[in-house]
Amino acid sequence: xxxxxxxxxxxxxxxxxxxxxxxxxxxxxxxxxxxxxxxxxxxxxxxxxxxxxxxxxxxxxxxxxxxxxxxxxxxxxxxxxxxxxxxxxxxxxxxxxxxxxxxxxxxxxxxxxxxxxxxxxxxxxxxxxxxxxxxxxxxxxxxxxxxxxxxxxxxxxxxxxxxxxxxxxxxxxxxxxxxxxxxxxxxxxxxxxxxxxxxxxxxxxxxxxxxxxxxxxxxxxxxxxxxxxxxxxxxxxxxxxxxxxxxxxxxxxxxxxxxxxxxxxxxxxxxxxxxxxxxxxxxxxxxxxxxxxxxxxxxxxxxxxxxx
Amino acid sequence: xxxxxxxxxxxxxxxxxxxxxxxxxxxxxxxxxxxxxxxxxxxxxxxxxxxxxxxxxxxxxxxxxxxxxxxxxxxxxxxxxxxxxxxxxxxxxxxxxxxxxxxxxxxxxxxxxxxxxxxxxxxxxxxxxxxxxxxxxxxxxxxxxxxxxxxxxxxxxxxxxxxxxxxxxxxxxxxxxxxxxxxxxxxxxxxxxxxxxxxxxxxxxxxxxxxxxxxxxxxxxxxxxxxxxxxxxxxxxxxxxxxxxxxxxxxxxxxxxxxxxxxxxxxxxxxxxxxxxxxxxxxxxxxxxxxxxxxxxxxxxxxxxxxx
Numbered sequence: 123x124x125x126x127x128x129x130x131x132x133x134x135x136x137x138x139x140x141x142x143x144x145x146x147x148x149x150x151x152x153x154x155x156x157x158x159x160x161x162x163x164x165x166x167x168x169x170x171x172x173x174x175x176x177x178x179x180x181x182x183x184x185x186x187x188x189x190x191x192x193x194x195x196x197x198x199x200x201x202x203x204x205x206x207x208x209x210x211x212x213x214x215x216x217x218x219x220x221x222x223x224x225x226x227x228x229x230x231x232x233x234x235x236x237x238x239x240x241x242x243x244x245x246x247x248x249x250x251x252x253x254x255x256x257x258x259x260x261x262x263x264x265x266x267x268x269x270x271x272x273x274x275x276x277x278x279x280x281x282x283x284x285x286x287x288x289x290x291x292x293x294x295x296x297x298x299x300x301x302x303x304x305x306x307x308x309x310x311x312x313x314x315x316x317x318x319x320x321x322x323x324x325x326x327x328x329x330x331x332x333x334x335x336x337x338x339x340x341x342x343x344x345x346x347x348x349x350x351x352x353x354x355x356x357x358x359x360x361x362x363x364x365x366x367x368x369x370x371x372x373x374x375x376x377x378x379x380x381x382x383x384x385x386x387x388x389x390x391x392x393x394x395x396x397x398x399x400x401x402x403x404x405x406x407x408x409x410x411x412x413x414x415x416x417x418x419x420x421x422x423x424x425x426x427x428x429x430x
Numbered sequence: 431x432x433x434x435x436x437x438x439x440x441x442x443x444x445x446x447x448x449x450x451x452x453x454x455x456x457x458x459x460x461x462x463x464x465x466x467x468x469x470x471x472x473x474x475x476x477x478x479x480x481x482x483x484x485x486x487x488x489x490x491x492x493x494x495x496x497x498x499x500x501x502x503x504x505x506x507x508x509x510x511x512x513x514x515x516x517x518x519x520x521x522x523x524x525x526x527x528x529x530x531x532x533x534x535x536x537x538x539x540x541x542x543x544x545x546x547x548x549x550x551x552x553x554x555x556x557x558x559x560x561x562x563x564x565x566x567x568x569x570x571x572x573x574x575x576x577x578x579x580x581x582x583x584x585x586x587x588x589x590x591x592x593x594x595x596x597x598x599x600x601x602x603x604x605x606x607x608x609x610x611x612x613x614x615x616x617x618x619x620x621x622x623x624x625x626x627x628x629x630x631x632x633x634x635x636x637x638x639x640x641x642x643x644x645x646x647x648x649x650x651x652x653x654x655x656x657x658x659x660x661x662x663x664x665x666x667x668x669x670x671x672x673x674x675x676x677x678x679x680x681x682x683x684x685x686x687x688x689x690x691x692x693x694x695x696x697x698x699x700x701x702x703x704x705x706x707x708x709x710x711x712x713x714x715x716x717x718x719x720x721x722x723x724x725x726x727x728x729x730x731x732x733x734x735x736x737x738x
Contacts (some may be wrong), residue, residue: 155585155614157599160592194620212552214495217544236525240548241592244520244555248582251559255574263571266563274556275472277463284468284549291465 133404136181136191137174143200144168147249156245163234163242164249167207171227175408176311177203178234179337180319181331186400189323194259198269198318201250205273206311208246210302211239213283214243219367223359265318272314284305286369301339309338309343329397336395337405340388344412346371347381352415385416438583441712444489444499445482450510452476456556464553470578471542471550472557475515483716484619485511487645488627491638494708495541495629506577506626509558513581514619516554519547521591527675529668555581565700573626580622589597590614594677603678611648611678616653617646644703645713648696652720654679693724 147167151161155286177199184195214221214229215236231239250273254266272278284292285303293301316334317327348357349364350373364371373381387411396402436661456476459469468514485507492503522529523544529537558581562574588652593599593611602610624642625635656665657672658681672679681689697717704710 151583152584156583156589157592157596160583160589208552212548215548217548219587235595237595240520240523240525241588241595243552244516245583245592247552247590248553248578248586248588250519252575252578252582252584252653255563255571259641263563267560270556270560270563274560275459275462275464275553276560278556280549280556281464281468284465284546284553287545287549288465289544330645384564409646 125178132185132191133178133182136185137178138195139191140174140177140181140203141171141201142179142186143196144171144203147200147204147253158314159234160238160241160245163230164228165301166233167211167242167246168203168232171195171203171224173196173411174203175341176206176315178408180315180322182394182404183316183319183325183401184322186398186404187320187323187325188350189319189325192259192322194257194265195319197253197257197259197262198265198322199315201253201265201269202311202315202318204246204250204253205269205279206241208250209279209311211246215239217321218283218286219360219363221363221375223354223360225359232235261321265321268314268317268321278310281309282310286367291370295374297372297375300370300372300375302402304339304342304372308342309335312338312341333361333392333395333397333401336388336392337409340385340392341411341412343372343381343385343388344416346373347378347385347416350381351375351378356415360424362408382416385413389413431628440493440499441490444493447499448489448507448511449479451504452479452511455508455512455561457644462554465540468546468549468553471538471551472545474535474541475538475550475554476511476521478533478535479511479682479720481509481716483649484514484623486716487620487712488623488630488644490712491627491633491709492630494706494712495628495631495633497627497633499713500567500630502565502569502573503627503630505561505565505567505570506573506630507623509561509573509577510593510619510623510626511578512554512558512561513587514519516551516558517587517591517619518553520551523547526591527668527671529671531662531666531668534666536672555721564585569629576622576629579585580618585614587615590616590618594675599667599678604680605680605683606678608678610682612647612650612680613643615648616650617643620646620649639710641700641703643703644696644700645717648693648700648717650682651689651693651696652724654681655686655724657681658689660688664723691720695722 148165151164152158175311180199180202210224211230213219214224214282215231220230230242254262275281282303291299291303313331317331320327322331331366349361352361353363376384393402396405458474459472460466488507488510489503518532519538521527522532525538528542538550548738562570583589592612599611621639623643626638628635628638631689657669662669669733684692700715701710704713
């Protein structure tokens with residue numbers, strides 16, 4: 123129990139340091155050469171944050187594998203969150219989701235304008251890579267390659283968003299097409315975060331990368347379900363976008379009941395697949411609020427049998 | 431004369447290899463995980479190219495300083511061109527310049543749609559950094575840092591575009607504000623290209639970085655003048671955007687005649703400042719077409735006295 127408490131403590135401290143590092147990187151922008159209004163908009167894209175799931179996953183895996191709270195791990199965590207935030211800002215633009223709300227507040231292009239939102243996304247992408255490239259840690263270049271691939275045109279986030287625009291995917295999205303779309307758009311960044319977390323602890327990245335893909339798959343299933351069923355008040359962002367935009371969605375393929383059943387099974391499978399107890403605890407704590415939104419009648423997760 | 435001819439030959443071969451490398455990187459996209467339509471749009475953003483001034487500057491400086499045609503130099507040249515192309519695609523979007531034409535063809539958002547143009551810009555940015563991060567050359571990380579800084583929020587291209595949106599710059603653009611805007615938006619990438627060219631040859635980067643800023647300043651002066659005075663038919667892109675958008679511009683400050691005189695002087699100064707004859711020859715050849723557009727009555731440049 124002592125080690126669980128210690129891990130929990132390191133999680134809290136890690137989350138606090140993550141916020142402080144993100145805040146510091148925004149506050150350094152005007153002196154570093156960014157126009158004040160653009161820097162403020164970058165800050166609004168990062169704060170208030172969401173759950174910070176991806177960087178916290180990275181830090182939790184690093185801690186669970188005995189990695190220290192190294193500067194490198196935090197550089198990577200900040201970079202992963204900046205890529206995620208960039209993708210949200212661009213995804214919310216009128217030409218994509220045309221979303222008015224994000225985390226309960228007006229989206230960046232609503233608060234400022236489209237041009238600013240465009241630059242905020244470009245800027246956050248670049249800031250992410252700059253952060254990792256500035257690291258003197260010898261593992262930084264490998265982490266940077268992992269993050270760049272998860273972001274870019276080679277099956278990364280940007281490729282994933284591109285599948286939304288591809289005529290073949292729009293017209294008849296079969297399950298494999300939707301899974302490829304989600305792997306790029308969502309799972310890749312979770313996989314990168316998990317893999318880099320293992321890398322930061324000197325652990326093997328393979329099992330954690332696979333775990334990250336699994337988390338991403340679960341998360342995207344939740345996202346599709348919440349978009350189809352939850353109110354904007356419950357999720358803090360515009361809902362009903364997938365149907366309105368004829369977006370490939372697992373709900374469109376499985377139906378709501380089928381997608382819910384798949385989520386319940388995938389949630390339990392995920393906890394059972396966690397390579398160790400600390401990561402299992404992190405995932406259970408981090409994902410239970412989402413589970414409660416998806417499966418309200420059955421909010422307490424079953425305790426999975428895991429190999430400790 | 432032999433060495434001049436040899437350098438010219440290496441310039442032609444370098445330009446051909448650059449085109450081939452850019453083409454190969456586009457052609458590899460679909461197999462690498464990019465949706466076909468998005469990959470095609472990335473290709474249309476890179477081909478037909480403009481003058482490829484920035485990567486050719488990089489390669490010319492590398493050759494002039496005795497650098498070999500190393501893979502690293504071409505990785506960097508491709509990366510620089512991808513960043514430039516990304517900036518054009520995003521800059522042309524309706525929320526920025528709202529330009530219909532680029533290099534005599536419809537802009538990417540006109541040929542496809544805004545969402546595709548958004549992803550093309552994001553994708554080209556990421557592709558640029560991915561290319562340099564994939565290099566095994568020990569200088570690649572330094573080149574990557576230089577390029578990231580020239581691109582990002584810390585006084586780079588994205589910061590430069592941000593100054594267009596800053597109320598202080600829009601309302602009363604004094605000369606220093608316009609110069610800061612241009613340094614970010616235009617000169618930084620020239621400076622990065624020049625500095626990385628020197629780095630690729632093992633030469634000192636300082637003088638070449640300064641030369642790059644000077645080239646960028648001249649180029650932006652030309653850009654402002656052509657926007658104010660030339661037709662779209664002459665430049666292959668939408669003109670009159672600066673005035674229409676109340677964009678900070680040196681023409682707004684100096685007037686057309688004053689900006690023209692400043693250009694003529696800066697052109698001669700630039701050639702005189704070239705650190706060696708080969709770079710001077712490159713600049714004269716590369717920039718003379720622009721000079722002829724700006725100063726048609728006086729198309730042949732004066733031969734500057736340079737230290738060989």
